[in-house]
Amino acid sequence: MKTVNVSLVGVGGQGIILTADILAKTAALAGLQVKKSEIHGMAQRGGSVSSQVRFGDSVASPIIQDGASDILVSFDKLEAVRNAHLMAKDGVAIVNDMYLVPVTVSSGQQNDVPDLDCRVKAIPGLKLIDAMKIATEEAGNSRTMNMVIAGALSVFTPFAEELWFKAMAEMLSGPKAKLLEVNKKAFVLGRAAMGR
Numbered sequence: 140m141k142t143v144n145v146s147l148v149g150v151g152g153q154g155i156i157l158t159a160d161i162l163a164k165t166a167a168l169a170g171l172q173v174k175k176s177e178i179h180g181m182a183q184r185g186g187s188v189s190s191q192v193r194f195g196d197s198v199a200s201p202i203i204q205d206g207a208s209d210i211l212v213s214f215d216k217l218e219a220v221r222n223a224h225l226m227a228k229d230g231v232a233i234v235n236d237m238y239l240v241p242v243t244v245s246s247g248q249q250n251d252v253p254d255l256d257c258r259v260k261a262i263p264g265l266k267l268i269d270a271m272k273i274a275t276e277e278a279g280n281s282r283t284m285n286m287v288i289a290g291a292l293s294v295f296t297p298f299a300e301e302l303w304f305k306a307m308a309e310m311l312s313g314p315k316a317k318l319l320e321v322n323k324k325a326f327v328l329g330r331a332a333m334g335r
Contacts, residue, residue, distance in 0.1 A: 142195035144203040148222045149214025150239050151188050154285030159190035161289060164306035165298050166194035174201035212292050215239055220258045232262045233291050236269040273328050283325035290329020
């Protein structure tokens with residue numbers, strides 16, 4: 140299997156690292172080589188966070204070059220626009236229909252981004268999902284937003300739903316085990332939102 144490059148981007152506190160960890164674990168359980176890297180930035184203060192996951196028969200480096208991401212997963216619309224350069228020409232962009240106003244904008248240090256929605260819609264291969272609405276209204280827990288996004292992402296990977304659930308069970312063990320069922324529900328809802 141050729142190497143698949145997935146870039147996950149967003150803002151601190153959205154569950155990006157856990158989502159990337161579950162993707163990496165799923166690929167490993169499938170018997171593939173996996174490499175992962177992450178940049179936290181000022182994650183604790185609502186700053187940008189990114190994680191890159193590469194999986195395939197043979198993966199040399201954890202770093203994805205600009206223009207080489209097969210899948211861009213953005214937890215926030217602004218981060219999608221900021222990171223669109225990561226995408227391959229025939230890539231898919233799964234974008235959460237959410238905009239968290241950056242601190243630099245709310246404090247008046249920078250102007251807000253003009254025409255954000257138009258710029259998001261111009262991203263090639265766009266798959267927009269209102270993950271917060273699905274998590275809150277359908278899964279019944281806003282903190283499962285990242286698993287709604289993981290479910291949407293799963294549609295564009297070669298891994299069966301059961302393998303994802305196995306990875307989730309391993310990652311959400313111990314005290315977190317009580318959260319497994321609601322996270323699985325959110326994941327299934329995310330898959331359904333992508334038409335699968």
